[in-house]
Amino acid sequence: xxxxxxxxxxxxxxxxxxxxxxxxxGLAVRLLDLRLMKRASEVFGDLSLTPATATALLAIDANxxxxxxxxxxxxxxxxxxxTKMLNQLxxxxxxxxxxxxGDRRLVTxxxxxxxxxxxxxxxxxxAALDEQALSGLSRDEQxxxxxxxxxxxxxxxxxxxxxxxxxxxx
Amino acid sequence: xxxxxxxxxxxxxxxxxxxxxxxxxGLAVRLLDLRLMKRASEVFGDLSLTPATATALLAIDANxxxxxxxxxxxxxxxxxxxTKMLNQLxxxxxxxxxxxxGDRRLVTxxxxxxxxxxxxxxxxxxAALDEQALSGLSRDEQxxxxxxxxxxxxxxxxxxxxxxxxxxxx
DNA sequence: TATTGTTATACTCTATAACTATA
DNA sequence: TATAGTTATAGAGTATAACAATA
Numbered sequence: 551x552x553x554x555x556x557x558x559x560x561x562x563x564x565x566x567x568x569x570x571x572x573x574x575x576g577l578a579v580r581l582l583d584l585r586l587m588k589r590a591s592e593v594f595g596d597l598s599l600t601p602a603t604a605t606a607l608l609a610i611d612a613n614x615x616x617x618x619x620x621x622x623x624x625x626x627x628x629x630x631x632x633t634k635m636l637n638q639l640x641x642x643x644x645x646x647x648x649x650x651x652g653d654r655r656l657v658t659x660x661x662x663x664x665x666x667x668x669x670x671x672x673x674x675x676x677a678a679l680d681e682q683a684l685s686g687l688s689r690d691e692q693x694x695x696x697x698x699x700x701x702x703x704x705x706x707x708x709x710x711x712x713x714x715x716x717x718x719x720x
Numbered sequence: 721x722x723x724x725x726x727x728x729x730x731x732x733x734x735x736x737x738x739x740x741x742x743x744x745x746g747l748a749v750r751l752l753d754l755r756l757m758k759r760a761s762e763v764f765g766d767l768s769l770t771p772a773t774a775t776a777l778l779a780i781d782a783n784x785x786x787x788x789x790x791x792x793x794x795x796x797x798x799x800x801x802x803t804k805m806l807n808q809l810x811x812x813x814x815x816x817x818x819x820x821x822g823d824r825r826l827v828t829x830x831x832x833x834x835x836x837x838x839x840x841x842x843x844x845x846x847a848a849l850d851e852q853a854l855s856g857l858s859r860d861e862q863x864x865x866x867x868x869x870x871x872x873x874x875x876x877x878x879x880x881x882x883x884x885x886x887x888x889x890x
Numbered sequence: 891t892a893t894t895g896t897t898a899t900a901c902t903c904t905a906t907a908a909c910t911a912t913a
Numbered sequence: 914t915a916t917a918g919t920t921a922t923a924g925a926g927t928a929t930a931a932c933a934a935t936a
């Protein structure tokens with residue numbers, strides 16, 4: 551089969567072996583994310599979406615009428631960035647803006663019929679992407695990897711929350 | 721302890737549960753990468769480096785006299801982007817530009833004494849970052865996670881290489 | 891003609907500060 | 914005063930196209 555680009559860390563063809571700089575967990579995660587994002591960007595581009603807007607679309611589909619700020623917190627992104635993404639989805643006719651009855655500052659979002667169809671495509675696409683990406687691992691390995699990544703992310707959120715609490719308490 | 725930000729996926733405080741959009745491996749990796757990059761950026765900022773330039777510095781330290789193009793291939797980034805990063809490291813006095821004897825198109829790079837000291841700091845910093853980031857997992861879990869991420873990244877590189885080969889063959 | 895490295899440009903994702911309109 | 918959302922801006926990381934110098 552192919553022998554032109556054997557592996558990520560070291561390669562018979564590469565003159566420089568990046569693995570000589572030693573194990574580096576952060577770098578390993580970044581290299582993996584890079585590859586996943588690249589494939590996802592290509593595929594979502596056909597739907598005029600990006601990985602970030604596609605995720606927002608699914609989140610709104612699962613939580614119709616969600617408020618702007620709630621969504622930003624859930625997606626762990628800053629509000630100004632969410633505003634830009636949602637504006638584009640509204641312009642593209644996938645999202646509908648709404649208001650809250652009582653507090654007129656609040657803005658809510660829900661999918662249009664066209665947005666619902668797009669969400670279906672996104673779900674199918676994401677599932678296919680995940681399956682393809684994970685096809686190199688056994689079922690057990692897939693579940694282990696998923697669980698460890700999730701566990702680590704939660705642990706890091708704890709640490710950050712503790713840091714923030716310390717800063718506030720100082 | 722802290723109870724204000726319990727977990728990443730679901731939270732007692734969050735009004736919106738992002739996990740309702742279903743399992744999504746790409747998203748999980750992106751959320752983890754985001755947290756690791758944020759901490760790394762803060763720490764490397766003290767050294768006037770970014771995660772990317774810090775990595776380039778270590779790679780050159782491990783491969784003195786490396787060529788521009790070789791390094792870009794090893795780091796899996798495009799040449800124009802590497803040019804910008806290396807220019808800054810040269811401007812900061814961490815890197816020394818060199819030429820190849822025969823082919824005058826080739827550009828090589830090596831660390832200055834100050835660059836060597838910076839590389840030492842980077843190594844220490846990276847090790848500390850990794851240890852802190854992984855402290856939420858057992859030793860076994862750490863090794864399993866690292867191995868699975870590496871395995872998956874290599875598998876994705878294979879896939880991309882096959883795709884490229886197909887395109888060329890068409 | 892092909893290759894090395896550079897310049898110019900653009901896009902994705904993220905972040906902070908300052909503003910508005912409501913409360 | 915405080916909060917929800919917006920506008921404006923910036924920065925890190927990536928990508929492609931077009932170019933100069935050299936082979």
